[in-house]
Amino acid sequence: MGYDALLWLSFGGPEGPDEVMPFLENVTRGRGVPRERLLEVSGHYQHFGGVSPINGLNRDAIAAVEKQLATAGIELPVHFGNRNWAPMVEDTLAEMTANGVQRALVFPTSAYAGYSACRQYDEDIERARAAVGANAPDLVKLRQFFDHPLFVGAIADAVRAAHAKLGDLPGTRTVFCAHSVPSSADRAAGPPEEGGHRYSRQIAEAARLVAAEAGIETYDVVWQSRSGPPQVPWLEPDIVDHIGALHADGVTSVVVCPVGFVSDHLEVIWDLDNEAAERAGELGMGFARAATPDTDPRFAELVVELIREHLEDVPARKLSPFPSAGCTLNGAPCAIGCCEPAKRPTR
Known part of the structure; x- marks a missing residue:
């Protein structure tokens, strides 16, 4: 039909x-x-x-x-x-x-x-x-x-471009980021025998695919934009907290890739371009954000x-x-x- x-x-x-x-x-x-x-x-x-x-x-x-x-x-x-x-x-x-x-x-x-x-x-x-x-x-x-080669390729090139903005500094950490959800909602995103349906597993897989395409061996997967009450567990760590932890470990620059977004939602331009970039600036860290693929x-x-x-x-x-x-x-x-x-x- x-x-x-x-x-x-x-x-x-x-x-x-x-x-x-x-x-x-x-x-x-x-x-x-x-x-x-x-x-x-x-x-x-x-x-x-x-x-x-x-x-x-x-x-x-x-x-x-x-x-x-x-x-x-x-x-x-x-x-x-x-x-x-x-x-x-x-x-x-x-x-x-x-x-x-x-x-x-x-x-x-x-x-x-x-x-x-x-x-x-x-x-x-x-x-x-x-x-x-x-x-x-x-x-x-x-x-x-999330695992289509055109999607992965576009994001991988955006990550490469973000690294180039920092001058391809040695030791720059790549951090993949997606919108956090309650942990209970993530568990509900598919039965255990079909774990590929689960949101967090798909985000992790997309990050792995992009990192492999971009030739990146070391990277992190973190979360952003949580909005629920503090007593309800959400996926962690938060991007801003993670930047602080990277600084404490001696990382001097970071490339953030909003792999969970296809376009520049307000959460991207606020949580990453403002809050995360500001935190990195406070710590004297280099910061670049990869473009979204749309x-x-x-x-x-x-x-x-x-x-x-x-x-x-x-x-x-x-x-x-x-x-x-x-x-x-x-x-x-x-x-x-x-x-x-x-x-x-x-x-």
């Missing part, structure tokens, strides 16, 4: 100061996040004029994919929808339905497993189809791609290759033995019990 369109499904972000708090309220609705925390995070957005870079980066990436599709002779219009802010996926799917789309592929802007990175996109699809009703098109979500031409090539897996039965290219998870139809999770949301502790 053919496909009529591609739905580019992302997280969303504010594009002006007045949108910041409504956006954060959307993101945290039902999670019991104190207003004080929302105001703190709001300050991070206001530091950049109340504008998250993510929507603009998505539009640029979509334009690059449209060019790649045209070059490949594939007629597949691309529609942009978000989970948390305009353009909302419900509105985009309603427009697609009105335009006669009956079956579409979905590209979620995350390479990994996990609740927010994978299963919540299934829920977004299910919610949008329910909002549209019986005439909603079938939606087939593309697979995870601005690399290979990222658009990757998206088109994932599409061709469905259109033309092109074999999936992978660099790891982990299962090709994440491909779903109409929001059905790819495995029962996989990537379930973490349960909040009872008081």
